[in-house]
Amino acid sequence: MELDVLYLADLRFPGGTSTSLKYDLRACKQAGLRAGVVPLLSPLFARCQIPNSALLAEIEATGTVIVPQDERPKARVALLYHPSLLDKTVHLPAGFDADVFYCVVHQPTRDRRGRPYYRTEHWSGLAADWFAHDLRLLPVSDVVREDLARHGFSHALHPANWNNLIDPQDFPQKRVQELTSPLKIGRHSRPSRDKLPSPQVALQCYPQHPDYTHLMMGVPQDFLDAFDTLPWNWQIYSFSSRPVSEFLQSLDIYSYFHSDSWVEAFGYNVLEALATGLPCVVPHYLQETFSEACFYAGPAEAPQLYARLGSDRALREEASLRARALVGSRFGLDQFAKKFEKVVEAPKTSSPGNGRLPRTSERPVVLSVTSNGVGLGHLTRQLAIAESLGPAVKVVFFSLSEAIEVARSMGYLAEFRPFHRRLLLDVDEWNAFFFQEMREALSHYKPSLVLFDGNMPYSGFVDALESYGKCCRAWIRRGLWRTPQPDSIAREGFFDAVIEPGELCEAMDLGYSRMNPDSVSSVNPVLMTQPAQLLDRAAARRALELPEAATLCLVQLGSEANFNMSVPRELLFDFLDRHPQVIAVDFRSPLHMKSHGDIHERFLQRRLFPLGRYLKAFDFAVCASGYNTFHENIAAALPTLFIPNSNPETDDQDARALHGARAGWNLASTAEDPYEIETQLRKLLDAEIRQDLSLACAQKTGCWDGAGQIARRLRIQARLPWSTQATAS
Amino acid sequence: MVHPGNGIMIRHLRNIGLRFALRSLRIFGAADKADALLLSQQRKRGSVALIWALAETGDRLSAGLSEKLAKLSGFETVVVVCPPRVFSLLRSEGHFFETLPAPDEILSSGISSNWALYLRRRIARIRKNWGPDFEAVVGPEPEVYFEAILNGSEDSGLS
Structure with a gap:
């Protein structure tokens, strides 16, 4: 597999890192370059954290290659797409060959109080030993560049930055018009405490004043809890409750201030506001990134700027033009080819590191594990997903269902193991049995993905997964639970994905299966047979x-x-x-x-x-x-x-x-x-x-492709081939 | 040359032997089943029969298997290793069951792995997990049924 750019990336970043990757993939395609992605797991997130849905959609829309697990791709440029991935916990089994390898640094090494955001002491060793390249760093901004230089990484810095890009077409320009009081001043960010100033400072830059309404999208509850009564002119929206472009269209002025310890590496949210043509009021240090496109102030000075902007239409028009011009000239998608050319190098005659792994023609195995159930529900959903995964993988059923014949009769290799209930076995003793059976099956089948459908992942099962440790794991779990089941929820952490097949009667769901909303993603209802069939x-x-x-x-x-x-x-x-x-x-x-x-x-x-x-x-x-x-x-x-x-x-x-x-x-x-x-x-x-x-x-149409949605999602997360042709190429 | 009447006599003797064996089990105690993970404490105290019926082909139990089950009805626990299509019939009779992938399913699965080792270990674990006092076979012995795979190369490329 030959690529121009290989992104070694965690697809689960909720904010700017994923958004910038999304636009990189779009820009790469527009530049006629071929991109591939190897999904990695950064230690920053819980294992079952949901991937960024907009990024997944972009991967599909651009046809970006997800490098299958057994592939060792060759790329002109390989980018480790966040510094937290240069970590001893991050594993890249099949490796890659690249003419040049960089770590894209999306975050400074430390906050303003000197606390490290991530560990850097083993960077050079990890780059050399695990990625077979010297440590080379591509900061996303001068803010990050200066931080890296201050902390001893001058030698590794590439002269160019890896600027984040944006597609202005996704952010229609807000027309400058006469404003009516109160001014709509807004901000958005992921809901992290660091992304907001202290309550006292927040009242300075987002003051209670009849001339202003402050619209805030993405505010953590612990910030709001610090107020006895919320300021009457604040309107709070949950993170991603509205499309960002729609939210920005509703504003007159954008104003972003954060905690005094936080350092914004780039400020992707500000870039989105600039792309909309909004006048942006932001801290002084962001001038390094956004030059003359923003208005720079301290939190206490911000209201003066709001007043000036509110009364001066010409100033707003000029700001809008400057903002759109900067976005187009420095951060537009057509900048990708330029930034790529700056970092690409002549091919090396021989690649360092591990030699090329022999390419196997085998299709990867998906081990589909279903609990016993009293009916066919678990097995039926797994069969629907297996059919959607298609012939590019080999699905093997490993089931506790006595109805396993249905899988075998559909042409699947199907194994069965007895469940404790009918045997009247002690559950712990049965788990010892299931551990040994599951562990043996994992070593034998060497699955790329283990899919589990059931309400409770048995301890023997999760212990076997942990002991084996080499595959992606997904838990398919329908909702509509009658009671809370905390023991079951506690096992989400053993999985890379927890996916809930959709329910038409979602409104009746008491939510017991979604105690951790960041871990559980939903799809449409899963059907064995589509209406068209x-x-x-x-x-x-x-x-x-x-x-x-x-x-x-x-x-x-x-x-x-x-x-x-x-x-x-x-x-x-x-x-x-x-x-x-x-x-x-x-x-x-x-x-x-x-x-x-x-x-x-x-x-x-x-x-x-x-x-x-x-x-x-x-x-x-x-x-x-x-x-x-x-x-x-x-x-x-x-x-x-x-x-x-x-x-x-x-x-x-x-x-x-x-x-x-x-x-x-x-x-x-x-x-x-x-x-x-x-x-x-x-x-x-x-x-x-x-x-x-x-x-x-x-009337219910267009909502029945849950199995296909799960298959598409798992192909990305588990790095499965998309078709038999893909594996053969 | 076996006299046609001998078959009946042999079956009769086998039945006598089975009854004798069962009575002995009850008098002298069953085999030690400490490692039999799939037996409850109560079942460990009783007698266990394991039937290998790997080549059952129909949707109904073959005459041979039905006959064998009838003969072994005195055992407290009867486990049949068979294709899954007859599971529901066995369950309705109160029997337990296990299964192994058939050789043709293994070959057509395209999964090249060390099947010989996997099957040897799986067959051994079935015996260990159920701790049978008595084993019977309807059709080929498991080692014969899987002969082509068990005697193949350890790294058999079965795809």
Whole structure:
């Protein structure tokens, strides 16, 4: 794999570092250069910190190469894209070859009180031993350059800075117009205490005054807690609650001051405000970065500048022009080729360090681990993700589900291990067993990614992952928990990604699965079958060998392993007795212990998995409201009476059924209420009601690609190839 | 040359032997199952039979396996190592089960690893984890079933 620029980067920075990388990738592409990324994990963040979503989107949009795990790429320039990555905890197994290697320094070494932001004492050794290059530093600004020089790194400094870039097209210019009082003065930053001044200083630069409204996006709660009463003219918005450009458009003046110990390496937020053409009031030292484009002041002097700017339209117009001119001339995307040319060097005849690793033609293995469950939910989601990952990887199922045959029948190599519950084993003893089995499987399969779907990652499982230590780990975990589960939440730290498949009834979720919102990312609902893949009614009936003309009712009441559905079943039989035109088809889960036998001549029992493609065969359905059935039926616009499995160990199926009923997507009844079930079943015979339900479901479009979203995200985080062609190239 | 009547006699003797073995287990105590991680304390006190039925092919239990299960019904714990398609049938009869990837699945998976070592160790762990007092086979022995893989090169490039 040959690249022009290789970024060795942590994709989880919430603020300017990720934004600058985002625009670097865009600029690199526009310059006709090929960029690749190797995602690394900086010690600054918890392992399961969510990656920056805008950066991930840019990687996809630009087609930037994610270097697969077993690839040793060759690049003209390799950039270690944050100084915290030059650390003994950061591992780069396959290495790389580059004509020249730099560490891009996005932060000074110390704050204003001399406290180090990161360790620097082993930089030269780590650069030489782990990256096989001399230490060479590219500061992002003169502020950082001076700091590095002051702390003994003059010898390693490249003469050029690696300026952050921005695409002005993402920040439409704010038209200068007459202002109305109060002036809208705003700021935005990631919600870190360092990014705000002390409360006393904040009241100087963001004063309570009838002429000003201060809009602040990204303010930590501990800062706000320092005030008995918040200043009446402050409006607080949570970080990323609005698109940055939209927020900036709402302002008249931008004003950014921070804690007196913080040193802003660059000030990407200021660059965004300048790109919008806002007059910016910032601390004096940022003049080194933004020259004449800003207004420089101390916090106490800032209000005088607000007053001057507020009353002088010509000054604002001039400031807007200067701001946009500076952005275009120094920080525009077309500057990329220039900065690249400044740092690129002639190719070396031989690359130092480890020799080139033999290139293997093997596709990487993804080990898909599912907990037992009482139904097929965990396994079904994993299968949907496996299908979305496609043929570029080999997915092996390693499951506690007794229904593992469904994975094997779809062509996957599938292993099974017994779960403690049926064996009545002591949980600790079973974990000892599972540790040994899991550890052995990890060493044998050498997966690039381990995917886990379940509510509780077993201690034997996470211990085995820690012992093996060589793969990316992701936890797929649907929400809608009935109760808090702190023991489960505490295990998030063992994973690189915690991803929650979307719920249509998200509003009903009590949030117990999202105690750490920075760790859990959401995607759309995960489906095995996309609506576009559904067979039409006639084709589906033919495929299932069901009569063309009959009124067909799909029945899926779950495995009934932990919940009694006998009342709904009995009522269904009565319903069939009274309505001879209806045939019910009960699609049994592979987990069903025994067939109910010939209970009714028009109650057919079938086994089929996955059923999704054939849902259009049915006129209506009577189903438990498990995650997969609920979302698949609504995606297929199949009129359904949902009868929740209310066992307290399951997810909150009652909430799902209730939400859907209120939204008009489905009918609902509890399993214990024969009168309600009877009433709802009668409704399902009404073609008009069925049509209304169907139409309401059909409104939900464009939100069913959760499995694809997870696959795309994991391809980046676990460095999986995108296609079989990619591995072969 | 075996006389046709001999088969019936041999099966009859085997049944007598099995009953005798079970009675002996109950009188003299079962094998030491201290390492049998998959047995609860109660099950460790009882008798355990392990059946290797790796070549079961249908969706229903083969006659051979059904017959074997009937014969071993006196064991408190019966574990069958078989393809997963018959798990639900075994579960409905109260049996336990394990599985191993079939040779053709291993070959078509494209995963080249040391399968011989993995399978040898896995087969040994199944025996250790269940601590069977009695082992039976329906179809080929595991070592025969996996012969091509177990006797292949240690670094077999199975892809």
